[in-house]
Amino acid sequence: MPESRADPFDALRAPITPLAPDPAFAAALRVRLLRAVPPSIPEEHLVSTEMAIRQRNGFRHGDVSYITLGLPDLARGRAFYGAVLGWRFSPGSSEHGVQVDDIVPMMGLSEGEAVPGAVLGFRVDDITAAVAAVRAHGGTISDPHREPYAMAAEGYDNQGIPFYLHEMPPVPADPAASGREFHNGDVHGDVSYLTMVVPDLDAAHEFYRGVFAWTFNIGRAGGAQVSGVAPQIGMTTRPEAGPATAGVILCYRVDDIAAAVQRVQGMGGQASEVAQRPYGLESLCADDQGTPFYLHQF
C-alpha cells in the first residue's frame, strides 16, 4: 500500500492571528514613532541653506522654538552677554527687545517683562489641538492668534510657569543631529541645557507629557531628565541657583570655560569654581543683574 508520508512538521503551520497589544504599549509606541519618523517637507520651507543646516526653532512638536530672556536693563544685558558669550544682536520688534543672532535655539533679550527670567516657546504641529491639550491638562492659555512669524498663543502651565506656543510645520532634524537623543548646542554661545524649576515634579510630568509627549526619566531625589525635547531639559524641585521659584535657568555652551568665567567676573557677574561633571565642565554663574545661568564646556 503506497504510503503518503506527509511531513508531520507541517502541523506547525500557523497563520498570523492578529492580536491587539496592551493599549498603553500601543500608545507609547505611537508617540515614539511620531518622534522617530523624519518628516519630509515641501522644498519651499527651506528658505536658506543655513536654515537647513541649523534649525533654530526646534524641529518637532514639543521642541523649544524660542527663548525670551527678560532682564531689568536691556543695554546692560547686551553688553554682558555680548562680552561673555560673543553674542551679536539684531533689532527686535520694539526698542525694549533685541534678537540674538545665530545661536540655537532662537532667542531674544527683553526688558520690562511682567515676568523676569527666561520664558520658553514651544513649537507645536497643530496649535488648536495644543491649546486644547494645555487646557485639558490644567494650564491656562490664550486663544491662538496670527503673528508675523507663526500662529501663536501664550499661557501658563498647570503650576503657573509661563510659556508660549508656536505652530510651525515639521522640519527635518539637523543632519548633524540626526539620531541624537539629546541636544546640547553645537557651538560656542548655543544653549546647552535648560533647567526647569517646578514646584511639583508629578504635576510637571502630567502636564508636559500630556501636551508635548515628553518622557521623563525620574532620577535623583526631586529631579528628572526629559527625553524628546531639544535642547535637553532637566526638571528639578530644588535648584542650586537663584530663588527657588518656578521658572527656567538657561545654560550656555562655551569653548573655553576658564576664559569665559574670567569674562563673567570681568563684566561684574559671579561664577563658581569650574566643576568636572559626568557630562563636562560646569560653572554656575549669575550675570551683573542677578540672573542665574550655567556655563558648560563639553
Place this chain on the structure above:
Amino acid sequence: MTAVPDRPDVTLLSLYDRALPQVYGYLMGRCGDQAVAEDLTSETFLVVAAGRQDVPLTVGWLIGVARHKLADHWRWQARQERLFQAIEGSAAEVDDPWDVELNRWLAHEVLNRLASQHRAALTLRYVDGLSVPEAATILERSVAATEALLVRARREFRHVYEGSIDA
C-alpha cells in the same frame, strides 16, 4: 495652502493601527512572551520609521522586518545559551523518518522549549511556511547549513515531544 506631497510619516502612522495587531500578533504567536513581543514590535516599527522612505509600506513588509527581528532575537539568545552548554551535537545529520500526527497544541508548546536556533529554524520553515532558502537568508546561513540545522532541530523537537507524551 500648497499641496502637501506624500509624507512618509503619514504613511507609516496611518498604517499603524492596522499593522500593529498583525505585527504584534505575529511575534506573540511565535515567541509567546509579551515582553519580548513588545520589544520586537517596537524595534520593527522604529527601524521602519528610521529606514529608507522609498520602500512602499505594507503590512506584509512589516511582518518581514518583524521576522528578521525575531531571528535576531533567537540568534542572540542562542549565543547566551552556548555560554552554558554545547547544543549542537556531532551526530550524523540524517533524518530518521518520523511517522506521527502531531498534536498542534503540544507541538507549539514543545517548540517553545527548544534551543533558540532550533526554534528559529523550525518556526521559519514550518510555522511561517518559508522555503529552506528563504529561511536560510533570514538565519544568515547557507542553504546546506540550514538543512543541517533543520535536521538537528527536528531531532531535538522529536526528543522533547516524545518525552512530553511519555511524561
